[in-house]
Amino acid sequence: MNLTLVLAATCGLLFLIVVGLARRVRQLSEQLDAADFQQRSLSTTYGRITEQWFPLMNQYPYDPQSFRFLGTPIDGVQFEDDKxxxxxxxTNRSQLSKSQRHFRELVESGEVYFEEFRFTDDSKT
Structure with a gap:
């Protein structure tokens, strides 16, 4: 009878330990997910801030005064005399988004146009 009682107590204790460990693993997993989200958010914020400064860096091959920042869907447009x-x-390992790849394909296939729209004030007639 003593052995049965010891075995039952040991099983109960092991069960409580396993439940406690499972709860702790779940908590750590949630904390890791939150930290991963925060890291990605900081990386995105860093990218948005730094991309506004890239035209001013020495590595930028064009005149930064001729650059116009858009932000989205592309960072900007560089106006040169001949193009x-x-x-x-x-930065780092970031990739073009699906829409950015699509716009690149439109440019590469020549699907870029210049259109002029005139608006007049018809109330003065």
């Missing part, structure tokens, strides 16, 4: 360049800045 217009759509510019997207990336």
């Amino acid at each position: 217009i360049v759509f510019v997207e800045f990336k």
